[in-house]
Amino acid sequence: MWLEASFIEKPLRLEVAAAPKSRFILLHYSVPKALWDWLILFGTFYLAVTVPYNVSFTTADHTAIDAPLTFIADVVVELLFIADIVLNFRTTYVDKSGKVVYDPRSICIHYVITWFFVDLVAALPVDLLYAAHIPVSSFVHLLKTIRLLHFLRLFQKLERYSQYSALVLTLLMSVFTLLAHWMACIWYVIGRMEMANVKTWHNGWLFKLSEQQDMPFFNSTVGGPSMYSSYIAALYFSLRSLTSVGFGNISANTRAEKIFCICTMFVGALMYALVFGNVTIIIQRMYSRRSLYDTSMKDLKDFIRLHHLPEKLKNRMLEYFQSTWSVNSGIDVNELLHDFPDELRADIAMHRNRDILQLPVFAGASRGCQRSLSLHIKSSFCIPREYLIRQGDVLHAHYYVCSGSLEVLNDTTVLATSSQVKRREPVWG
Structure with a gap:
C-alpha cells in the first residue's frame, strides 16, 4: 500500500525577499569577478617582480621609457588597477551580519572607508611621467610598491580555492620565489x-664578485660585473641563504652585509617552516585517500589473520573490498x-535514484511519496560470482538490477537471468 502524500506536492520553501539589484x-562571487581577480593577481605578481628590480638595478639616468616592452606592460598594469577601482565601486560585498549588499550607495561608502585610498595611491600613473620625460626620483618610484597590498585582498579571496592542492602549492612556491627575488634586490x-x-x-661582495669574474671596478661606480651577472649572483645568494644551503663563494664581508645575512637567515627559517610545512600538509592531503585505503586494507588483513578465515572466504572479502573501493573510493554516502537537512x-x-523511481511500479506514487522512498533506497554492490540471496534467507x-x-x-x-540491458527488473524473494 502506497502512502499518499499529496499534501506536500507543493513543497514549502522559505525564500529571502529579493533585494532590488541594479x-x-x-556580484563578488560571480565567475567574471573571479576571472578579474586572477587577472589582477597576475598583474600584482608582475609588479612584485619588476618594481623591486627597477628600483634596485635601474640607474638614475636610465628610465622605463628606454625599454618599450616593459614600459607598455607597466602602463597596461596601471590601467588594470584603475579599472579595478571602478569595478570595486560596483561590486557587492558581505556585511558583518552575513548579508550580501547590493545597494550602490552602501557599496561606495564601504569601499571608500576600506581600500579606496590605498588602491588610489597604488594606481598612480608613475610610468606616464616617464613618457612625458619628467624626472622621477626613486622615492616616487617606490610608491608603486604599495600595489603589493593587493596580495592581502586577493589572498582572502583565494581561500575558496584552498581545496585545490596543486593551486595552493603553486602559490606557495611563487611567494617563496618572490621573497628570494626581493632579498636579491636588497x-x-x-x-x-x-x-x-x-x-x-x-x-664588499660586488668587489669580490668582480675579481672572480675578472671584471674589475675602475672606481667605486665605474666598471664591474654587468647588471645581469650581478642579479644572478644576488638571487643565487638569497636562495642559498633562505634555504640554509651555503657554499661560501659569495659571502658577507662588511658589517651591513653581515647584518642583512642575519636577518635573511631568520626570515628564511620562518618561511621554510611556513611554506614547506604547508607543502608537506598539501602533499599529505593529495595522498590522504591512498593512505585511508592502505589503513583499511591493513585492518582487513589483520581481521582475517586474527580470526583464521579460510582462504576462499579471505579471497571473497579482499575482492569485495577492492571492487567497492574502485567504485566509490571509500566514500560513505550516508555518513x-x-x-x-532532510530537504536537501x-x-x-x-537525483541519485532517479532511474529507479522512473520504473512503472512507482508511477502511481506522488512526488512526496517518491521523496520519502528515495531516502530509504540503498545501493548494493556485488562482485562477480557472489550470491545476493540464498534460498531460505529472510x-x-x-x-x-541497475547495472x-x-x-x-x-x-x-540457471533458471532465469535478470539484466540491465533493456529495463531494470526486480528480484523478488
Missing part, C-alpha cells in the same frame, strides 16, 4: 652602498550526508 552591479642595493663607501668598497538530502536522493528489501546481470540458480542450473 543591472550594473557585479642584497644588490647593500652592495652598491658599500661600493660608494671609500673605506669598505674593496671588501557524508548525515549532517545535511531528499533532493540528492531523488528478505528485508526488494532488489533492482550488470543476475542469475537465478537451482543448484548449478
